[in-house]
Amino acid sequence: xxxxxxxxxxxxxxxxxxxxxxxxxxxxxxxxxxxRKRSAAARGSARTGGSARRPYSxxxxxxxxxxxxxxxxxxxxxxxxxxxxAASVNFIFYYFFELLRPFxxxxxAxxxAxxxAxxxGGGGLRLAASMLHGMASGVCxxxxxxxxxxxxxxxxxxxxxxxxxxxxxxxxESDGILALWDGLAPGLSLTLNPGITTLIRNVxxxxxxxxxxxxxxxxxxxxxxxxxxYPWTICKVQMQIEGLRRQNSRGKDGGSGVDxxxxxxxxxxxxxxxxxxxxxxxxxxxxxxxxxxSNAMLKEALLNMVRLEILKVVVYLSKYLWSSRxxxxxx
Numbered sequence: 001x002x003x004x005x006x007x008x009x010x011x012x013x014x015x016x017x018x019x020x021x022x023x024x025x026x027x028x029x030x031x032x033x034x035x036r037k038r039s040a041a042a043r044g045s046a047r048t049g050g051s052a053r054r055p056y057s058x059x060x061x062x063x064x065x066x067x068x069x070x071x072x073x074x075x076x077x078x079x080x081x082x083x084x085x086a087a088s089v090n091f092i093f094y095y096f097f098e099l100l101r102p103f104x105x106x107x108x109a110x111x112x113a114x115x116x117a118x119x120x121g122g123g124g125l126r127l128a129a130s131m132l133h134g135m136a137s138g139v140c141x142x143x144x145x146x147x148x149x150x151x152x153x154x155x156x157x158x159x160x161x162x163x164x165x166x167x168x169x170x171x172x173e174s175d176g177i178l179a180l181w182d183g184l185a186p187g188l189s190l191t192l193n194p195g196i197t198t199l200i201r202n203v204x205x206x207x208x209x210x211x212x213x214x215x216x217x218x219x220x221x222x223x224x225x226x227x228x229x230y231p232w233t234i235c236k237v238q239m240q241i242e243g244l245r246r247q248n249s250r251g252k253d254g255g256s257g258v259d260x261x262x263x264x265x266x267x268x269x270x271x272x273x274x275x276x277x278x279x280x281x282x283x284x285x286x287x288x289x290x291x292x293x294s295n296a297m298l299k300e301a302l303l304n305m306v307r308l309e310i311l312k313v314v315v316y317l318s319k320y321l322w323s324s325r326x327x328x329x330x331x
Contacts, residue, residue: 004098006314011094012087014307018299019086024075025295026082027156028062032288033237034157059291070159078155081164085148089141090303093194097137104133127199134198138191146187147180150240157241185269186236189229196225197300211305218304219297226296231285233292235272242267 002010019026035055056062066074151167154160160167171179200221226233267275276284 002098002311002315003318004095006311006318007098008091008095010307010311010314011090011097011303013310014303015086015090015299016083017306018302019083021302022295022299023079023082024063025059025291025298027066027075027077028059029288029291029295030153030156030237031062031066032056032059032291033234034153034241035287059288059294062291066159074159077159077161078152078164081148081155082152085145085152088148089145090307092144093137093141094307096140097133097198100133100136104129104136127203130202131195131199133195135191135195138194139188141194142184142187142191146184149187150180150182153237153240157237182242183236183239186232186239186272189232189269190236192232193225193229196228197221200224201304211309214308215301215305218301221304222297222300223293226293227289230289230292231273234276234285234287235269238272238276239267239269242272 056065063075066072147168150171151164154167154171155162155164162170168180175182198221201217204217204220273285280287
């Protein structure tokens with residue numbers, strides 16, 4: 001069984017590799033999630049000369065238009081903090097995942113024993129324990145990393161060339177330090193995502209050591225989890241972008257790729273979900289699902305494959321260094 005530190009290190013390295021390969025898709029899905037429809041011509045703003053910015057129609061449209069209108073480098077806006085965020089998120093997640101494993105493993109074992117005594121139900125308790133294991137690790141991640149997540153989302157959605165710390169400072173000065181946790185409610189709801197991912201990974205993966213199998217297990221688990229939790233993903237991004245719209249309305253950040261019409265006071269999760277449905281219909285809760293799935297599935301598949309291969313190397317090196325240290329002490 002790997003230690004918490006070994007699991008965390010392999011998760012962080014795997015995430016950096018996976019995100020580096022899929023970053024333009026991440027930018028495309030963020031811009032699709034962040035945009036809002038303008039329901040009337042009057043909302044086409046005077047500040048854009050009376051012509052509203054045409055909404056993006058899909059991931060390909062985002063990538064081609066951003067490349068043509070803003071430069072291909074804009075597809076990588078926020079990449080450095082995004083890689084930092086991915087490494088830290090996965091380090092924290094897998095650290096707590098391995099740290100909490102004995103607790104949830106013990107719960108699963110107790111459930112299996114109880115199910116065996118009752119003749120059934122042990123499998124259900126084991127599955128519930130594995131899902132709660134992933135959710136508990138996800139809660140730890142949300143509480144620690146949401147401020148960084150908010151900054152990266154704003155950089156990717158606006159295509160801003162401002163640096164990480166400049167954007168962070170702007171958020172605090174504009175809306176206060178608690179604004180760094182905008183989107184916490186849907187963020188906590190999104191802990192269902194790692195919970196479902198862990199559940200399906202345990203069901204399909206078992207004790208597999210095949211890199212190819214780990215790839216397909218990651219693909220299937222993230223496809224299911226992302227589809228089921230996608231409305232909360234949209235809600236979280238919209239809540240994080242609201243602050244950027246407020247900044248734009250006050251003239252603190254000119255010209256971004258985010259629609260800043262109808263700027264309102266800070267909204268609750270329920271208000272944001274209701275507004276999305278009102279402006280776009282129920283299908284609005286799934287705008288950008290295809291690039292989200294493409295990005296999340298590919299990233300999780302690569303992460304699940306690479307992380308477990310890296311983990312083997314990390315465990316081997318740890319054992320080697322530990323044995324060398326012990327031998328050095330003896331001599």
